[in-house]
Amino acid sequence: NAGVTQTPKFRILKIGQSMTLQCTQDMNHNYMYWYRQDPGMGLKLIYYSVGAGITDKGEVPNGYNVSRSTTEDFPLRLELAAPSQTSVYFCASSSTGGGSNEQFFGPGTRLTVL
Amino acid sequence: DAKTTQPPSMDCAEGRAANLPCNHSTISGNEYVYWYRQIHSQGPQYIIHGLKNNETNEMASLIITEDRKSSTLILPHATLRDTAVYYCIVRALPPQGAQKLVFGQGTRLTINP
Numbered sequence: 001n002a003g004v005t006q007t008p009k010f011r012i013l014k015i016g017q018s019m020t021l022q023c024t025q026d027m028n029h030n031y032m033y034w035y036r037q038d039p040g041m042g043l044k045l046i047y048y049s050v051g052a053g054i055t056d057k058g059e060v061p062n063g064y065n066v067s068r069s070t071t072e073d074f075p076l077r078l079e080l081a082a083p084s085q086t087s088v089y090f091c092a093s094s095s096t097g098g099g100s101n102e103q104f105f106g107p108g109t110r111l112t113v114l
Numbered sequence: 115d116a117k118t119t120q121p122p123s124m125d126c127a128e129g130r131a132a133n134l135p136c137n138h139s140t141i142s143g144n145e146y147v148y149w150y151r152q153i154h155s156q157g158p159q160y161i162i163h164g165l166k167n168n169e170t171n172e173m174a175s176l177i178i179t180e181d182r183k184s185s186t187l188i189l190p191h192a193t194l195r196d197t198a199v200y201y202c203i204v205r206a207l208p209p210q211g212a213q214k215l216v217f218g219q220g221t222r223l224t225i226n227p
Contacts, residue, residue, distance in 0.1 A: 031212045031213075037217075042201065042217030044217070045215070048212045049212075050212050058214060059214075088155065092158075101207060101213045102163075103150075103158075103160065105158050108156070108157055
């Protein structure tokens with residue numbers, strides 16, 4: 001199992017450009033999440049999904065969009081990139097129902113907007 | 115959601131037990147205590163969770179006070195690889211639906227040789 005994979009690892013964008021951060025999980029998890037982490041801070045939830053076709057906003061959704069067409073993939077779209085979106089982005093997934101609801105995180109995408 | 119308070123940093127000698135405290139005085143009856151850690155900007159890693167009983171797994175032990183207002187994560191024999199930021203998170207366990215974790219700034223634990 002690869003777990004949660006994210007691409008790219010690093011990216012530099014110019015102000016106003018757009019891009020899609022890719023996230024894939026091979027654990028057949030229904031729940032997927034996008035977080036961002038600014039320097040020296042904890043993670044903040046951007047969007048999450050409870051299954052294919054269902055997404056919802058987290059704490060800091062402005063400037064982002066998501067889609068969930070398959071169980072495996074949960075891409076995050078940045079439109080009109082701004083310097084405030086410079087951050088490290090983490091994707092995570094978890095299984096449904098009981099247990100610990102442990103979230104499995106990807107390695108992150110480090111994004112710089114200049 | 116219950117707020118948590120953690121010391122910003124701690125040091126521990128290699129081979130010793132590392133005891134990381136967390137205060138959560140406003141915790142509700144249905145909220146669990148979760149611990150995650152983040153090693154050098156990698157994605158966070160789940161460690162352990164508990165409701166009111168003490169818990170132990172292969173990574174750590176979790177001690178929750180009887181009134182549930184505080185807890186301690188114990189790494190019994192800390193190694194250099196345990197150097198990381200440790201996050202204490204209090205959340206209810208949803209019977210259905212996503213668990214939206216709220217990360218504070220955590221405790222930066224440094225294990226010294």
